[in-house]
Every structure is written in C-alpha cells, then in structure tokens.
Amino acid sequence: MEKAKISTHQLFVLIVLFELGSAILVPLAVEAKQNAWLAILIGLSGGLCLFLIYYALFSYYPDIPLTEYLQKILGSFVGKILAFFYILYFIYISARVLRDFGELLITVFFPESPLFIMNALMIIVVVYTIRKGIEVLARTGELIFIIIALLGISGFILISISGSMHISNLQPVLEEGLRPVLKTAFTTLYFPFGEIIVFTMIFPFLNKPEKVMKTGLYGLGLSGMILALIMTINISVLGVSLLSRTQFPLLSTIQTIELAGFLERLDVTFMLSSVFAGFFKLGVFFYASVEGTTNLFQIKESSVLVYPMGFIVLLLSILIASNFSEHVYKGLEVAPLYIHLPFQLVIPLFLLLIAFIKNRKGKDEGMKVN
Incomplete structure (x- = not known):
C-alpha cells in the first residue's frame, strides 16, 4: 500500500464531491416524476445501510483494502x-464517469470538438494527480470543495430570487402511490450512493480509523440531501415534462436565471462545478483501480501503472456506447441490476x-484455549 494518510475532514470532502460527481448531471430519479426528491431520499437510506456493510468489513480488516481482504x-x-x-468494475465505472463529462463538454460547450480529445484532456489531469498519490487528491479536494460550495449557494440564492421556481410543479405528492417511487429508489440506491464501495480502497489511509463510520455517514447523508434539493429545484423550475426531456437538467435550470436584465447565462458556474465534481469521482475510481492492481499483482511502484491504465480508461470511455442516449440507458437501466447489484450488495x-x-470461530477457539 501507498505510505500516505488523510484526515477525517479530507475523507468527508472526498465523499461529498464523489457522490455529487456525475449525479448532478443526469435527470436522477426522473421516473418518479414530481416525487423524484423522495425517491432520492429513500435511495439514500438504502445507501446508508450499504455503507454500514462496507464499514463492518473494514472493522474486521482495518489496515488493508478490499482487494487484499478478499x-x-x-x-x-x-x-x-x-x-x-472488482478492479475491472472500478475501471469500467471510471470510463463511464469520463464519458459523462466528455459528453457534457462537447454537447454544451465545445460542440465542434471530438469526444476523444475532451476525454483525453480530463484523463491526463486525473493521471497526473493520481500519480502524486491520495494525499494530493485529498488536499486538492479541500480547496475545490469550498469553491463548489460557494457556487452552489450563490446559484440557489439567484434561482430563489429570480422567480423561476414554481412550487405547484411539485404537486401532487404520491399521485400514483408509493410503488413507483420505491421502484425508482432502487436505481438511486446503486447510483450514486452504492458506488461508495470504492472507498473500501481508501479507508485504510485514514489517520483516525475509528472515525470512518461517522465521517462516511455524514458525507453520504449531506450529499444525498444536496441531490434531493437539486432535483426539487429542477422540478420546480422546469416541470416534470421538460425535465424528462432534458439531458442536463441542472444546466437548463441555471439557464433560466435572469436578474435585472443583465445577470444571465451563468452556464460557466455549472461547467465549473460539474467538471470539478466529476474530476474527483473519476479520480477516486481510477485511484482504486490502480491501487487494487498494484496490490493484487504485488507491483512495487504504482506509478508505473498510472499511464497505461489511464489509456485503457480513455479507450473504454469511447467504446462503451455508440452515443450519449445509449450511454445513459446503460448507466440508469442496465448497470444497476447486472453490475452494481452484485458488486455493491450481493x-x-x-x-x-x-x-x-471466521472471526466468531476464532474468538470461540481463543476462549477454549484460555
């Protein structure tokens, strides 16, 4: 393992940025219509339960990552x-996250640029950071967290005073009953909340391992409430009909801001926030895949793997789907059942x-010896 330590605050920041990641891009839980916020909160409660499973495993093996205690x-x-x-799983999700943000950039901001170039630029930055180690990623997260928090608070205030929000779009609540909401919550359980399993590769680096559970639950809980709030704002501004047809609903929401005839077109704030959050989600998954490969094959220096594995993630991000619609369909409909379910829960x-x-048997044998 890398000789590094991160603080509980840094772990908290990484979890929040990671969970927001690509989840702020897509119309999360849109199948629940105006009850999407409720589906997210229900998915969050399930995600907290999954986290307790991962913490229980960590408590048995606090000094080694997932790939080793397996x-x-x-x-x-x-x-x-x-x-x-599991390493393949981390690589695959890394490629999915990279594709998410490549598609965002070429669809909205750089329509004439090739997807490969956009993805290559982002993976180069991630590769450079991960080569420096988990401590550099964590320290960078502390700075970026403050920037995203300021942008998010400013955006919320501007949307609130712009008059774009219509609470009536959130009604009626549970019009079709609770069943459709629970069905949609199943998807949000695995994306984004269950993806926190990747932190089983990072928990051993915490300088205060006894605080893993509290830090993880706080980070996961805060990110879930933020996502529920974002979806509530999206619905109240756009309405269910427009929301379901929008590729990037938060961007469409921000584009409605217009104050005093001059404060408008704040797309850049969305681009900064989403790219920063996506960078950390991609960084955590990519770090886990590199560290897991290093551990599994007993490679002395993980730095020798960073560039070739970065190239693999880059190629896979292009090959996993022929277009953005297929990419989103696989991510929200196929991956939860066939990929996330076994790796995150079963x-x-x-x-x-x-x-x-095993641990119970070991304790019983120890008692007999005594």
Whole structure:
C-alpha cells in the first residue's frame, strides 16, 4: 500500500464531491416524476445501510483494502479472482464517469470538438494527480470543495430570487402511490450512493480509523440531501415534462436565471462545478483501480501503472456506447441490476457473513484455549 494518510475532514470532502460527481448531471430519479426528491431520499437510506456493510468489513480488516481482504476471507485463489473483477468494475465505472463529462463538454460547450480529445484532456489531469498519490487528491479536494460550495449557494440564492421556481410543479405528492417511487429508489440506491464501495480502497489511509463510520455517514447523508434539493429545484423550475426531456437538467435550470436584465447565462458556474465534481469521482475510481492492481499483482511502484491504465480508461470511455442516449440507458437501466447489484450488495453481504463466521470461530477457539 501507498505510505500516505488523510484526515477525517479530507475523507468527508472526498465523499461529498464523489457522490455529487456525475449525479448532478443526469435527470436522477426522473421516473418518479414530481416525487423524484423522495425517491432520492429513500435511495439514500438504502445507501446508508450499504455503507454500514462496507464499514463492518473494514472493522474486521482495518489496515488493508478490499482487494487484499478478499483474499483473506475467500482464500488466495478465489480472492484474487474476485479482486480482479472488482478492479475491472472500478475501471469500467471510471470510463463511464469520463464519458459523462466528455459528453457534457462537447454537447454544451465545445460542440465542434471530438469526444476523444475532451476525454483525453480530463484523463491526463486525473493521471497526473493520481500519480502524486491520495494525499494530493485529498488536499486538492479541500480547496475545490469550498469553491463548489460557494457556487452552489450563490446559484440557489439567484434561482430563489429570480422567480423561476414554481412550487405547484411539485404537486401532487404520491399521485400514483408509493410503488413507483420505491421502484425508482432502487436505481438511486446503486447510483450514486452504492458506488461508495470504492472507498473500501481508501479507508485504510485514514489517520483516525475509528472515525470512518461517522465521517462516511455524514458525507453520504449531506450529499444525498444536496441531490434531493437539486432535483426539487429542477422540478420546480422546469416541470416534470421538460425535465424528462432534458439531458442536463441542472444546466437548463441555471439557464433560466435572469436578474435585472443583465445577470444571465451563468452556464460557466455549472461547467465549473460539474467538471470539478466529476474530476474527483473519476479520480477516486481510477485511484482504486490502480491501487487494487498494484496490490493484487504485488507491483512495487504504482506509478508505473498510472499511464497505461489511464489509456485503457480513455479507450473504454469511447467504446462503451455508440452515443450519449445509449450511454445513459446503460448507466440508469442496465448497470444497476447486472453490475452494481452484485458488486455493491450481493458480494459484500456474502463477504461479511464469512468474515463474521471466521472471526466468531476464532474468538470461540481463543476462549477454549484460555
């Protein structure tokens, strides 16, 4: 493992930026219509439960990452195979996040630029940062967090006083009952909240491991409430009909701001916030894939992997979908059931059960010896 330590504050900042990431781009939980905010909060509650599973595993093996304690729980052979699949999972999500922000930039801001170039520019910055280590990523997060917070608060105030919000767009609540909301919450459980499983690769670097649970729950809870608030604002400004047809709803919401005939076209604030948040989500997933590969194959220096793995993520980001609509469909409809469900819920629960049995057996044997 890398010889590095991060503080609880830095972990909190990384979690919040990570969870906002690409979730602020897409029409999250739009299938629940005007109840999207409720679906997000229900998904958040499930995400908090998933986090407790990951924390329980960490409490059994506080000094090693996921890819290493898989081998201790399942044995060397099976554990290494499963660790390899988790690395592939982290690489795949890295590519998805990179594609998200490449599509945003070429669709809205640089329509004449090739997707490959936009993705290449972002992955170069991420590769450079990750090569410096987790401490540099965490310290950078502290600065960017303040910038995003100021931009977010300013945007909320401007939208509120611009007169664009219409509370009637949020009504009626639960018009079709709770079932459609719960169905939609299933999607938000895995994206974005369940993706916090990637932090099982980062928890061992915390300088105060006893505060992992509190820090994680606070970070996850705050990001969930922010996402619910953003979706509430989007619905109240755009309405359900327009929201469902918009690729980037938060951008459309910000574009409605107009004050005193001169304060308008604040697209740049959205671009800065989204690109910054996307950088950290991509950075965390990419770091986990590099660190996991280093750990699994016993490579002395992780820096030798950064550039080739960055190139793999770049190529995969182009190849995973032929267009943006297909990319979004796979991310919101296919990935939750066939990719996120096993890696975020089924396998961790199975690991926790075996770890519990092993540790319980070890305690019982120790008591017998005494």
